[in-house]
Amino acid sequence: MEFDTIAAISTPMGEGAIAIVRLSGDEAISISDKLFRGVGGKRLAEVASHTIHYGHIIDPDTQQVAEEVMVSLMRGPKTFTKEDVIEINCHGGLVSVNRVLQLVLHAGARLAEPGEFTKRAFLNGRIDLSQAEAVIDLIRAKTDRAMNVALGQMEGRLSRLIRKLRQEILETLATIEVNIDYPEYDDVEEMTHSMLLEKAGYVLEEIRKLLQTSQQGKILREGLATVIVGRPNVGKSSLLNSLVQENKAIVTDIPGTTRDVIEEYVNVRGVPLRLLDTAGIRETEDIVEKIGVERSRQVLKEADLILLVLNYSEELSKEDRNIFRAAEGMDVIVIVNKTDLPQKLDLKEVKELAGSYKMVTTSLKEDRGVDELEEAIASLFFAGEIEAGDMTYVSNSRHIALLTQAKKSMEEAINGVHAGTPIDIIQIDLTRSWELLGEVIGDSVNETLIDQLFSQFCLGK
Ligand SMILES: Nc1nc2c(ncn2[C@@H]2O[C@H](COP(=O)(O)OP(=O)(O)OP(=O)(O)O)[C@@H](O)[C@H]2O)c(=O)[nH]1
Ligand SMILES: [Mg+2]
Numbered sequence: 001m002e003f004d005t006i007a008a009i010s011t012p013m014g015e016g017a018i019a020i021v022r023l024s025g026d027e028a029i030s031i032s033d034k035l036f037r038g039v040g041g042k043r044l045a046e047v048a049s050h051t052i053h054y055g056h057i058i059d060p061d062t063q064q065v066a067e068e069v070m071v072s073l074m075r076g077p078k079t080f081t082k083e084d085v086i087e088i089n090c091h092g093g094l095v096s097v098n099r100v101l102q103l104v105l106h107a108g109a110r111l112a113e114p115g116e117f118t119k120r121a122f123l124n125g126r127i128d129l130s131q132a133e134a135v136i137d138l139i140r141a142k143t144d145r146a147m148n149v150a151l152g153q154m155e156g157r158l159s160r161l162i163r164k165l166r167q168e169i170l171e172t173l174a175t176i177e178v179n180i181d182y183p184e185y186d187d188v189e190e191m192t193h194s195m196l197l198e199k200a201g202y203v204l205e206e207i208r209k210l211l212q213t214s215q216q217g218k219i220l221r222e223g224l225a226t227v228i229v230g231r232p233n234v235g236k237s238s239l240l241n242s243l244v245q246e247n248k249a250i251v252t253d254i255p256g257t258t259r260d261v262i263e264e265y266v267n268v269r270g271v272p273l274r275l276l277d278t279a280g281i282r283e284t285e286d287i288v289e290k291i292g293v294e295r296s297r298q299v300l301k302e303a304d305l306i307l308l309v310l311n312y313s314e315e316l317s318k319e320d321r322n323i324f325r326a327a328e329g330m331d332v333i334v335i336v337n338k339t340d341l342p343q344k345l346d347l348k349e350v351k352e353l354a355g356s357y358k359m360v361t362t363s364l365k366e367d368r369g370v371d372e373l374e375e376a377i378a379s380l381f382f383a384g385e386i387e388a389g390d391m392t393y394v395s396n397s398r399h400i401a402l403l404t405q406a407k408k409s410m411e412e413a414i415n416g417v418h419a420g421t422p423i424d425i426i427q428i429d430l431t432r433s434w435e436l437l438g439e440v441i442g443d444s445v446n447e448t449l450i451d452q453l454f455s456q457f458c459l460g461k
Contacts, residue, residue, distance in 0.1 A: 173427060226276065
């Protein structure tokens, strides 16, 4: 494919030891040669591929040295985009790297859109769509395990499985065609049906297995949304601080201290948590607090796990009961905090309310019970260690939606066979399933979707 030459700063904005301006396209090398003065007047057009060169960037208008650089030169197709790629390593700091970018643009490159480098890798056929999406995941990965999942997807693990399933469907469709073309044999219909059931059954089972990993995959990717709720002053923010082992949230003895939802990522025994500390839930006239309480109720609804905190030194109140009610039907761990103080809470009453929920007693003040809580969180979600390294996970909601639809079409095909539906109707379901799987890896997606997907990337990637 033919594209113009694009350029962008590929390192994060801010101060750093180095910053990189990246160019990709047919003219990447000639544009760089207009600006680069290497040792001994060496021209980039003449150097070997995949080599790095020391020199200066010269402003062609003033002939002044703009920056001291190292330039990496990589000729296509063995590059990220399959095009010629130049990376200019500048000194870190916004001014110098921006100046180099401006000169590069002035010399004929176009400023890249967010994700355009990765989009080219996709359009030039180096990676498929699910691999490109994994690049975003990799950038955003917050834990080692999330990174492993993204890496697995990027190197094509999911793609390979999807391709295999599509191939199976295609073969099934082909066999059906052949059988329809030779209807003179008596047992053709029966043969077709039994072959169909076997093949379609296999594909359906594989899709099911993949979808089963989606819950864990999503958790690994986004972190388990864990919401700390409870009345004001029970110790929610203290709990957040204790789990992240830092004083992130403000803790005071004034009820109603936390007003906004506070979010932190933490790895608890291999479970990545997206921990949310909320404003204590109570009836209040304070406008700011009221908004906070409303937000608490909102995030509660979206939680994967709820840490419901009670105060050991106070009686169970109507508000506590309301919180239990709001959390009904969700995964809950009940935490009875402030056990260093004299008991007023009726534990029997709490146990009745808690039912099958796990219960942990803590004194965050004296640092007691946090281990047990961590244990409870880990065992609740992963019965045993998870091995994100060598499993194929689906974690992307676009993939999950497509797989769910593909599964449905497959089920319809199978039901159709059982119900004696005409074979051409069954063919439609199979074809649909084949197409849906294709969308996962980008074989049959439209341009709008592609643009939208890549626009989620950061600039320069
Ligand atoms: N004695 C005792 N005090 C505690 C314990 N845990 C927290 N506290 C204290 O309880 C007070 C309230 O703690 P926070 O963590 O701010 O409580 P909160 O639930 O976030 O309160 P709001 O943000 O107002 O909803 C602070 O003074 C903490 O130091 C504990 O286990 N024992
Ligand atoms: Mg708080």
